[in-house]
Amino acid sequence: MALTEEDLKTIPEDGIDPENPGKYQTLLKDLQGNILNGHGRDHIVHLFLQFKSGQVNAVKRWIQNFAQKYIKSAEQQSDEAREYRTKKISGGIFANLYLSCQGYEYLQIDPWKIPTDQPFRLGMQNSDIQSSLNDPPPTDWESGFQQKPDALLLIADDNLTDLLKAVKEICSELSGLSKILHREDGFILRNAQKQIIEHFGYVDGVSQPLFLKRNIASALTNNSDFSKWDPRAPLSLILVKDPNGKTEDSYGSYLVCRKLEQDVQKFRQEVQNLAKQLGIDEALAGALVVGRFEDGTPVTLSNLPSQGMTSTNYFNNFNYDLDTQATRCPFHTHIRKVNPRGDTGRVESSPGFDEALKVERKHRIARRSVSFGEQDCTKEPTTGSGLLFLCFQADIENQFNLIQTRWANPKNFVQVNVGPDPLIGQPQGTQKWPKKWGGSISEEYGFKLPVKMKGGEYFFAPSLSFFKNLAITKF
Numbered sequence: 001m002a003l004t005e006e007d008l009k010t011i012p013e014d015g016i017d018p019e020n021p022g023k024y025q026t027l028l029k030d031l032q033g034n035i036l037n038g039h040g041r042d043h044i045v046h047l048f049l050q051f052k053s054g055q056v057n058a059v060k061r062w063i064q065n066f067a068q069k070y071i072k073s074a075e076q077q078s079d080e081a082r083e084y085r086t087k088k089i090s091g092g093i094f095a096n097l098y099l100s101c102q103g104y105e106y107l108q109i110d111p112w113k114i115p116t117d118q119p120f121r122l123g124m125q126n127s128d129i130q131s132s133l134n135d136p137p138p139t140d141w142e143s144g145f146q147q148k149p150d151a152l153l154l155i156a157d158d159n160l161t162d163l164l165k166a167v168k169e170i171c172s173e174l175s176g177l178s179k180i181l182h183r184e185d186g187f188i189l190r191n192a193q194k195q196i197i198e199h200f201g202y203v204d205g206v207s208q209p210l211f212l213k214r215n216i217a218s219a220l221t222n223n224s225d226f227s228k229w230d231p232r233a234p235l236s237l238i239l240v241k242d243p244n245g246k247t248e249d250s251y252g253s254y255l256v257c258r259k260l261e262q263d264v265q266k267f268r269q270e271v272q273n274l275a276k277q278l279g280i281d282e283a284l285a286g287a288l289v290v291g292r293f294e295d296g297t298p299v300t301l302s303n304l305p306s307q308g309m310t311s312t313n314y315f316n317n318f319n320y321d322l323d324t325q326a327t328r329c330p331f332h333t334h335i336r337k338v339n340p341r342g343d344t345g346r347v348e349s350s351p352g353f354d355e356a357l358k359v360e361r362k363h364r365i366a367r368r369s370v371s372f373g374e375q376d377c378t379k380e381p382t383t384g385s386g387l388l389f390l391c392f393q394a395d396i397e398n399q400f401n402l403i404q405t406r407w408a409n410p411k412n413f414v415q416v417n418v419g420p421d422p423l424i425g426q427p428q429g430t431q432k433w434p435k436k437w438g439g440s441i442s443e444e445y446g447f448k449l450p451v452k453m454k455g456g457e458y459f460f461a462p463s464l465s466f467f468k469n470l471a472i473t474k475f
């Protein structure tokens with residue numbers, strides 16, 4: 001029996017177990033991997049494709065073969081992860097294929113069978129989207145992003161040699177069929193303690209909505225309970241029915257992709273300037289920008305890093321209930337802007353705390369970003385390095401776009417004159433900072449934006465059964 005809407009909206013208490021999938025079996029077999037849980041490979045090549053005109057049938061055949069050979073389902077991803085944990089056998093190449101709205105049109109899919117999300121239909125270059133996100137005009141984007149891609153191919157492996165060999169083969173197969181508009185070679189950046197970080201040096205990927213049993217169990221081990229922040233999420237947060245799927249439980253997810261260049265030197269300089277102005281040390285100044293210290297310690301809980309935490313024990317069971325005036329973790333800090341953990345329930349117009357929190361949690365996104373550029377994390381690049389920001393969701397307008405346009409950018413969220421998110425708020429502005437941790441918020445400082453948007457697009461990750469029947473289906 002097909003899953004019901006209610007099934008999708010309900011959070012199974014312990015999460016979904018791909019090893020014992022029950023009613024989710026068909027869904028997990030037909031859903032591309034990397035959506036419910038990151039694929040975990042260290043090296044990732046991203047190819048932004050524009051298919052050549054007059055090659056529709058050949059492109060369809062190529063996608064069908066590619067899906068058979070390389071794209072892994074959520075079920076396969078879990079099987080391979082188990083083999084790796086128990087026998088150290090690598091799953092090898094992992095691939096995903098995502099289509100833009102233009103890609104669906106190229107493949108001559110009936111308009112009513114193209115996923116319906118409005119920003120997806122319009123594309124990231126659309127002038128209304130661009131002005132609502134406050135993005136630079138596409139003419140200022142990196143040249144490879146100035147043309148619209150039909151598809152994004154993600155190919156990943158832990159073994160870089162094997163990966164580059166597979167990418168070379170794939171590029172040669174594609175040569176008559178597609179132009180490669182842009183290639184982005186990404187990787188998982190780690191610090192000396194092997195923790196996953198982004199280029200500014202902060203551990204990343206700590207707070208995520210969780211769907212699978214293993215992830216929920218490990219979050220419970222790290223946080224002992226979910227009393228202050230529950231990371232569990234229903235599948236409806238990120239999955240929607242694939243209108244072209246061939247099974248009763250064929251699902252897909254919308255992917256937002258943005259190339260965000262990070263000026264590391266500028267960030268460090270700005271943190272130094274801020275520390276001087278506030279009369280505090282640089283570690284705390286950085287935490288007042290990001291919301292966590294470099295090691296992941298939330299600044300709302302501590303004015304020092306590593307309070308009772310080990311490198312593998314990131315703390316995520318917290319909220320801002322004891323910091324409602326934002327004197328420890330300012331409202332503008334990156335993590336408080338993009339996940340207010342209940343702050344929206346404290347404003348006057350709110351329908352009540354619990355109700356507001358319920359709505360607020362529906363805006364969460366599943367981040368799957370990777371770093372690009374400089375791989376030596378002791379260097380301080382000014383250009384050419386950054387985050388290829390990737391996130392999955394069921395509703396772009398209500399999730400990524402809302403976070404960027406209604407929370408990160410505006411200076412008046414969740415109170416007046418908070419200022420924009422100092423990492424990603426566009427345009428940059430002035431924030432209010434506490435003179436000392438826990439003290440009154442009286443200092444004004446405009447943190448100079450260290451992140452530049454270089455291009456991007458909205459995609460859909462269709463089900464495997466759509467791809468595997470593409471050349472033999474009439475649309």
Ligand code: HEM
Nearest residue numbers: 198202203204205206207260335338339387403404424451
């Ligand atoms: C170069 C740009 C960015 C950098 C350097 C960055 C960095 C970070 C860091 C260090 C964390 C804390 C670790 C964690 O909780 O996982 C974080 C969390 C997060 N970021 Fe970003 N980020 C960037 C862009 C974005 C964008 C564009 C969005 C969405 C609009 C976003 C959404 C989030 C969310 C939702 C969290 C989790 C917050 C929480 O649940 O507490 N980030 N980011």
